[in-house]
Amino acid sequence: MPTPVALLLTLAATLGAQTNPASIAAHDYRVKHESEILGEFSRLLSIPNIATDKPNIRRNADAIAAALTKRGIAAQLVEIPNANPLVYGELKTPGASRTIVLYAHYDGQPLDPKEWATPPFEPVIKDGRIYARSASDDKAPIIAMLTALDVINASGLKLHSNIRFVFEGEEEAGSVNLERILASRRDLFTADVWLICDGPVSQNGQQLIAFGARGVVTVDITLYGPRRELHSGHYGNWAPNPAMGLARLLASMKDDNGRVMVDGFYDGIAPLSDIEKRAIAEAPVPDADLMKELWLGSTEGAPKKLIELLQQPSLNIRGMASSRTGAQASNVIPSTATASIDMRLVKGMDHNQTVARLIEHIRKQGYFVTDAEPTEAERTSHAKVARVSTKGFGYNAVRTPMDLPISQEVIRVVENARGPAVKVPTMGGSVPLEMIERAVGTRTITIPIANYDNNQHSFNENIKIENLWNGIDLMAALITM
């Protein structure tokens, strides 16, 4: 049964008025080579790609480097100790006036095969989609780029820019080594712009261009009650309940309309420019359809729209636990209560400062805060004790101005290939663009190709074949821009 969103998707597909010669050539080429393209894609998806699986990670890197070499591109693995290899390839264009990096990553999210309908590394095609880990996130853009190179080779299209391919091998592990890898060979990675090919297009199927992404930092909070679980009858009313403490603490962090109540949380946020405000106003509004699909009777920041709310920072409880619920629940006062929080940051916020503000907020609620397991002395000498840890992981948002010449040029090329695009100043999800910009001093623009309902980061990840085809057209246009 088609959902309203699916209907919109079909509609949107008919909107793609292609005028870009490379994307037109790509379309013609693809129609004649579909099974060949799907075969190569399937072989790449069959190589397991969890970042911790070092032997298979190397098989992926080698396969991608070989695929570049096959297309006449001098490929190499850029490596530093203890990091997964980064696959690099360059297409030099004599007389080129600019250099463009096309970025994707070849590693995938960790998974539990038991949750999948079919084995995650045995790609299957069903109902117009390809199911496999990284089908959408993020091997599809790699295959789209490789096929676009075939299009260019077959049709003799001219290039105008130097094109550099960068395929990372541990993005889903937090890109912990990316900045050091880039710094190790800065000469390879400098460019006029990095085009980040990752993430989903608009819910209505329209091409999306994101000029930034929210930053992210995660914080784990544990509160402490009695040293061991106590019988709630014999001690209830007397022994402090850490689950209730956590409820009160979390409740203090946001008001009923979703506004974060941490002092200074919104300080320093860079305002949106007029062109950014206009882009948001012009973006499609999938909110009502999404609410139906997700069975939502309300949204948090109403009456603001999803796209508006994604331009603001957020504080989200991603998990919460204390003792047991359901059939295993018993009448105890829990010993600890834990919440894991992620905060999404926008341009102008610093992740370290944001965590410091959150900690200050927790202190203001009367808590002694420590980043280690609290000792007996700490627990007995403070009325309220919280352990707050960030694991040192976090990065800031970035936002490339939409009115830069390179931004305007990217918009023009993308829209000639794929029709009117949704242009968002900041996309909701986080990509470590900050590290790239810092390491190589370059702006980034994100150009995704996957369908929004691709189950990325979850089981049964998939890409619509239609989105892969569109991606090839798009990559051909970008490579020849």
Added chain:
Amino acid sequence: MPTPVALLLTLAATLGAQTNPASIAAHDYRVKHESEILGEFSRLLSIPNIATDKPNIRRNADAIAAALTKRGIAAQLVEIPNANPLVYGELKTPGASRTIVLYAHYDGQPLDPKEWATPPFEPVIKDGRIYARSASDDKAPIIAMLTALDVINASGLKLHSNIRFVFEGEEEAGSVNLERILASRRDLFTADVWLICDGPVSQNGQQLIAFGARGVVTVDITLYGPRRELHSGHYGNWAPNPAMGLARLLASMKDDNGRVMVDGFYDGIAPLSDIEKRAIAEAPVPDADLMKELWLGSTEGAPKKLIELLQQPSLNIRGMASSRTGAQASNVIPSTATASIDMRLVKGMDHNQTVARLIEHIRKQGYFVTDAEPTEAERTSHAKVARVSTKGFGYNAVRTPMDLPISQEVIRVVENARGPAVKVPTMGGSVPLEMIERAVGTRTITIPIANYDNNQHSFNENIKIENLWNGIDLMAALITM
């Protein structure tokens, strides 16, 4: 390292000036038969006893009936359809002027074996304690009674009362059938008093006599967010987070000093009499030692003392869960968030009315409340949806006046066997005394034997062997009273 509480315990043990002949005989008998007693206890603890595990529940019942029969007591299983068997035995005394029921239960709390240091149904002795599910709650009193019968048989002590043994098989499942079982054979169960052998003694090791117990009702609350977990980057700030909703809802239920904010929660509570107030004032105050032992830097209802707070009703979060925490946490907006609550009631409160007041409180926070899994229509048409279920389980508090002749007689016998006792009007834990009193028209008095730090209802449940020995002395005195 002995804690202050442990030191007090040792002190208390020297206070037990036994003058009761049966308890003196029990002490002498026990010293000569320790390994025999522990062997029988261990075999009983080895039979799994979760109320839902029907085959093993029957094995428990059969084993206990056989143990009574072996001691010359005509035992029987009293059964009604779909209920676990109640084990009954009677010791008739010619010319007895009264009838006393000794009650315990042979089923245990549900558990997760992974949390236990040793398997819950493979009893082990360590540091003077026996570790197993129901070691304290509530098989120890059963073994104490059986051994007391051996003492009486061996020493030829005279009985003065008819003694009836009642061992329930689903107390930890809420005694849902107890009232019907009692009503089915009222002739077996009438008595001048029921002595409930369950729960822990005083924290300082002194014998405790409780003239009542708090009632209890448990409530599960589930709140709903998006139909499936969402990426917190792409939807955070927009899709309502049910974990945050739950935090806000729970926080609304109590103030910072532990007072329940549900309208009418404290209405109708029966005041304490002068003798009850005096008993509370005379009770030991283990609060400071307990705080040290439990690593607590504060208590909830300070400056009120533990024993005072247990005379009041409570609302306790016994478990809370939403998505995942720790290493398995991921950046999602959870789809649901659940809390399990228990409320302890005191004399004058009705459990159905208390639940109704809680539901009304949840409604006042803006929730549509249902007791079933909410439908798509219910979720999409209400801003906030809560599923609230009680499983129909709950019972009220009872309190036997301390100045009744039978109350005074029980105090005398217990203190002759175990020295000065702590006398509390209402103990914190809950026992379905209300059903007993209603079904057989009899008063109840609770006489526990377990150590306070027995981990009942949690993992690593245990009983101090010293407490088991004391329990045998006590049961011998009660059986011969």
